Amino acid sequence: MNATANPTTTAPETSISDPVELPPVLAFEQVSKWYGPVIGVNQATLILQGGITGLVGANGAGKSTLLRLAVGQLKPTIGRVSIRGIDAWNWQAKRQVGYCPDIDVFYEEMSGRQFVLTMAKLCGYRRSEAHDRTEATLKRVGMVDRADRRIRGYSKGMRQRIKLAQAILHDPGLIVLDEPLSGIDPIGRQELLDLFRELAGQGKCLLISSHELEELEKLTDHIAIMARGRIAAVGTVRQIRDLLDDQPLSIRIDTSAPRKLAGLLIARDDVEGVDVRGDMLTLRVRNPKRFFNDFNRLVLDGDWEIHHLEPLDESTHAVLGYLLGGSGKT
Numbered sequence: 001m002n003a004t005a006n007p008t009t010t011a012p013e014t015s016i017s018d019p020v021e022l023p024p025v026l027a028f029e030q031v032s033k034w035y036g037p038v039i040g041v042n043q044a045t046l047i048l049q050g051g052i053t054g055l056v057g058a059n060g061a062g063k064s065t066l067l068r069l070a071v072g073q074l075k076p077t078i079g080r081v082s083i084r085g086i087d088a089w090n091w092q093a094k095r096q097v098g099y100c101p102d103i104d105v106f107y108e109e110m111s112g113r114q115f116v117l118t119m120a121k122l123c124g125y126r127r128s129e130a131h132d133r134t135e136a137t138l139k140r141v142g143m144v145d146r147a148d149r150r151i152r153g154y155s156k157g158m159r160q161r162i163k164l165a166q167a168i169l170h171d172p173g174l175i176v177l178d179e180p181l182s183g184i185d186p187i188g189r190q191e192l193l194d195l196f197r198e199l200a201g202q203g204k205c206l207l208i209s210s211h212e213l214e215e216l217e218k219l220t221d222h223i224a225i226m227a228r229g230r231i232a233a234v235g236t237v238r239q240i241r242d243l244l245d246d247q248p249l250s251i252r253i254d255t256s257a258p259r260k261l262a263g264l265l266i267a268r269d270d271v272e273g274v275d276v277r278g279d280m281l282t283l284r285v286r287n288p289k290r291f292f293n294d295f296n297r298l299v300l301d302g303d304w305e306i307h308h309l310e311p312l313d314e315s316t317h318a319v320l321g322y323l324l325g326g327s328g329k330t
């Protein structure tokens with residue numbers, strides 16, 4: 001709210017120096033997206049105020065769907081996605097967003113320079129401004145020298161840089177990048193990581209998806225993990241690991257000697273409860289990461305016949321699998 005222009009009226013409740021609280025740069029409120037019978041994103045709530053957020057998850061976890069909802073390419077089936085309070089589907093919101101998709105959609109016969117210039121013109125810039133922005137952006141992404149070659153002959157890394165250029169040329173407040181580092185060599189990666197940091201330093205909000213947690217950890221403390229369509233955890237990697245350690249997990253084990261195994265496991269301090277029904281054992285364990293490590297050793301060392309082992313809390317287990325370096329689909 002602004003201060004009144006008329007000094008004779010009563011004092012306004014807020015003055016010009018009061019900090020104005022803007023709506024979040026990006027907000028997902030209980031968002032679900034279905035593709036026919038398949039769920040892409042399941043009741044996601046995520047609020048971004050700025051800085052860099054890393055989005056990780058196994059294949060099919062829902063990352064690309066979440067990003068396409070963020071940039072208004074997809075409409076939620078349920079819930080709301082907004083950018084600075086405006087529906088993400090609305091053109092006023094889209095103007096504030098830059099998007100680098102995971103797939104390539106280029107006019108392959110164009111040069112990188114022509115492509116970025118065309119995108120600048122499509123943004124509505126006049127000829128000279130479109131030209132200036134194109135050159136400045138090509139420089140930023142390190143493509144000035146190679147920009148006159150046809151896109152058809154570009155390497156994966158060069159394609160990523162040109163995609164990035166079209167995403168940032170209009171100076172958007174929210175930059176959404178789907179796997180921007182894939183196919184880029186180590187030196188190129190470092191350059192792009194520096195560029196992402198620079199953009200964040202200029203007050204931009206970046207949402208970056210990757211399969212590689214380690215890469216994102218170099219960039220940010222704010223990580224969201226997706227598992228089976230859900231945002232399963234948000235925080236620093238350390239916070240997420242601690243959260244998982246504290247959260248008990250139910251596990252079902254089918255074995256030929258359930259009572260004997262139950263007797264052994266109940267003695268552990270991380271096993272909170274054991275229930276035996278027929279050949280089936282249901283355990284409740286704290287610190288599942290430690291439990292699985294020990295359990296693997298126990299099965300290998302002893303003479304245990306394990307027919308089936310299944311974590312009953314899918315989402316927690318998927319995150320755990322992911323953090324342990326697996327596919328998250330164990």
Ligand SMILES: Nc1ncnc2c1ncn2[C@@H]1O[C@H](COP(=O)(O)OP(=O)(O)OP(=O)(O)O)[C@@H](O)[C@H]1O
Nearest residue numbers: 035038039040057058059060061062063064065066
């Ligand atoms: N156009 C579509 N039609 C039908 N199902 C889809 C479509 N796009 C995605 N899905 C499904 O939605 C789920 C989430 O897919 P999404 O591509 O968002 O995941 P992702 O985490 O980006 O995976 P990846 O890392 O492999 O790209 C998957 O089960 C996928 O098969």
